[in-house]
Amino acid sequence: MKKIALSSALLAISGLASAQSSVTLFGIIDAALQRGSGSVADRTQLGSGANSSSRLGFRGVEDLGGGMSASFWLEAAVLVDTGAGGPTSTNNQPSGTPATLGGTQGLTFARRSTVSLTSSLGELRLGRDYSAHYYRYIYDPFGNNGVGASQTFLGAPTTGINRVSNQIAYHLPSNLGGIYGLVEYHLGENASNAGATKNDGNGGGVRLGWNGGPFDVSLTQARTSYASTATLGDITSTTIGARYDFSVFSVMGQYVRDKVDTAAAFTGRGGNIAGVWRVGAGEVKAMWSQYGTTAAAQPETKKLSLGYVHNLSKRTAIYGSYARVRNSGGATVALNGSITGANQSSSGVDLGIRHAF
């Protein structure tokens, strides 16, 4: 993600200069022709963000002196196929996002909206950002985008809480010899007289990792509370992942476990293993992923993903991806908007352009 920095020269013009201060306008515009095939119906569509999520953002850093800095980050999803934005949630609960707005959904800074104070002791960050539930997508060479995205959940126990509002987070500083991590807490903001649901949307997590040269490994634990109903309940996610970068080849993988305390409680387990080969200006990607749960009938989905990205510059690439899923135990996961029957397969192809600024 490259960017245009409105940096110190400009800040000097307006009299706000300090050596490290800057405000940056940045974004990614990524569109792909997508085809999905399933046993019930196929679909052809123009999709947004099949290589990297389309977005528009504003961020800045102010040097406060003494090793301290203040910063902000506003990042909106942009659906390049339609021009629409994406919704956020006010309270990390279903009540906070009333209904899908389709073509009337305006831009929100739902991808990230934060203000931070940073020192050599770390960063205090307030606002909306990734929850710890999100980090199941870090060791996916498809970056959780497009037809090739790793199959590391089933249904959507965590999809609404990969990003959370009302978050207070502490991030470790970057000077710990490769150790990185964070602790986050997010608030559902319910009144104290809300009874059984008063903790709904409250949650938090811990992430700890080590990046030592070519090797990277991390462990994340996350939990968000919901009063138990047919579709909601406490969600506890554990993710462990690792990556090793050889010179032109890297391998990565992770294991994910979700405990979901709906009325009929179940456990989900899955993960992926992937490799990336750099070939000239290109990159070949292959991944196997799967996820299954202990819910009645034990639904499970297995996925093979193949991709090629050809870089035209540091900022621009064309790409193609292919993926195929196999469902069992009643699962009906289908790709690229296609519809597939229980225990049937689905496949899909993406062909796209990704441009960053």
Added chain:
Amino acid sequence: MKKIALSSALLAISGLASAQSSVTLFGIIDAALQRGSGSVADRTQLGSGANSSSRLGFRGVEDLGGGMSASFWLEAAVLVDTGAGGPTSTNNQPSGTPATLGGTQGLTFARRSTVSLTSSLGELRLGRDYSAHYYRYIYDPFGNNGVGASQTFLGAPTTGINRVSNQIAYHLPSNLGGIYGLVEYHLGENASNAGATKNDGNGGGVRLGWNGGPFDVSLTQARTSYASTATLGDITSTTIGARYDFSVFSVMGQYVRDKVDTAAAFTGRGGNIAGVWRVGAGEVKAMWSQYGTTAAAQPETKKLSLGYVHNLSKRTAIYGSYARVRNSGGATVALNGSITGANQSSSGVDLGIRHAF
């Protein structure tokens, strides 16, 4: 439309420089006091974009070398009278824009949201942009804005599809000796098992023109499919238009034909003829336009538009417009929010400021 270019100097600062790369923030803010009179009710309002549609946008070009470039364009409608944005459609069908949001409508990049690859062979453009149906507005000196906008449709067979989502377009290169044009295809993105409506919102068009010195002429053919109902059906539009620029005077006109295959199929025909006189820093505009259909009772509306624009600079103007419509065959077209009875007249006046950046 002038603009602020965050151009190569800045890109150099952030280390992304290449000679032709740039990111531009641009926009138009245009507000007018508008008065409309009709036989049923009059209205006084502050309107947005009566000379040129109010907007805010971000666009950029990256030189990829070898005559190739990548570019993006994000352009949002802004209603300056209220601060609201404008909606888009997810699928070029009524289902893609659920309901009018009024004052809660946030910004979307519904005017344009595209990513492109361009070479000497032309431009491949993906995203949301004008459909070929739009080009009926090119030879209107009022630019399809304000009380004076040409009356080249009746009711709204094409208003929802002047801009389309999920478009794949090819634009001819600019080095063809004045010949210009495009081919576009847009997708409704329906599942293949959607039955009679599976092609709804699919469409496309071809546009071809020639600009030779003072003379410009173009022909556009567009079609979008909808299963036939009382209000929807295949729409096929044909437009031919031309302009001739004398030194201080220009004339222009066009002819439009729409075939609309609703349950009671009908054909609409119309067009406009207009002249523009440049007088010092000012511009006097006059236009006659009309549109009628073969639907029961043969509704038809005829319109006279007069306008004056006084340029205070290249970026800023004040303007005034007057228009009057005459309805027949049961038509009830009224101007500037007034309400008029069947076969009654309506008139309106705009007085405004337009500022571009």
Added chain:
Amino acid sequence: MKKIALSSALLAISGLASAQSSVTLFGIIDAALQRGSGSVADRTQLGSGANSSSRLGFRGVEDLGGGMSASFWLEAAVLVDTGAGGPTSTNNQPSGTPATLGGTQGLTFARRSTVSLTSSLGELRLGRDYSAHYYRYIYDPFGNNGVGASQTFLGAPTTGINRVSNQIAYHLPSNLGGIYGLVEYHLGENASNAGATKNDGNGGGVRLGWNGGPFDVSLTQARTSYASTATLGDITSTTIGARYDFSVFSVMGQYVRDKVDTAAAFTGRGGNIAGVWRVGAGEVKAMWSQYGTTAAAQPETKKLSLGYVHNLSKRTAIYGSYARVRNSGGATVALNGSITGANQSSSGVDLGIRHAF
């Protein structure tokens, strides 16, 4: 509110230079941990803008020569805790903002969306901006933000019209020896056949003040029309306020009177008195405010607000505020999302970070 000016150097690059022309990207990101306590329920939340409203904006000025300039201002509310925007109104009436959108509310330029022509005779400003009703918040050291905001209304007779759409305003020039002021008119834009409600949302006001060195005083009169119902009716607001700046200490206060012609007409009266002490890089604030009405049972709320702001730079501060309200006559005002019973107290605390760019 500091800003990044994309100023003359840039405009020169794009060939649009004139000495004073500039376009500015600006904003404030302010987040606070907030706790509210009431007799019915407490609440803990992450709030946005508890010191200064979070926002993102674009504004610019073009020098037209001869002492004239054109300018625009687009300013959106940003809820940093969620990334959502804030709604506007199309017509200054309840019908113009259909329903609360929660997490799906996109960005609108509801804080301000204007285009202006300015000369030595003053400024003509068209669009959405503060109404004259707003100026009850000028002499509040908490700036009408956060738990400490002055209690100068009860219920919400004026909250929907502190900012109005469809406004035509004239602002006095800045060269009148400290005299400042404005006249504004805003339109409800109803059709002339709307009967009793045809003037709903129409209104206007006058503001006149004098700023002489350390002393500032102003008087504002505002009125907006609504057909009389149980909850709506003509609202007439009068505000008089003053401030005196000693070197490290300033005092300020105002008196507010609202006449509300609902079916059961009533009058509201209130005001505040406040002091600010500047202590090194910090600022201590204390305020007493109260507001009561003549409606049945004569509801009244009294409030004590205390705050401390510690400036880390001109652009960044950390802050803490405490406030407590006492209700009588059936009033139920509660702080920071808490819920309190009739005639019960409520208190709240804010701890936050404010960063401007």
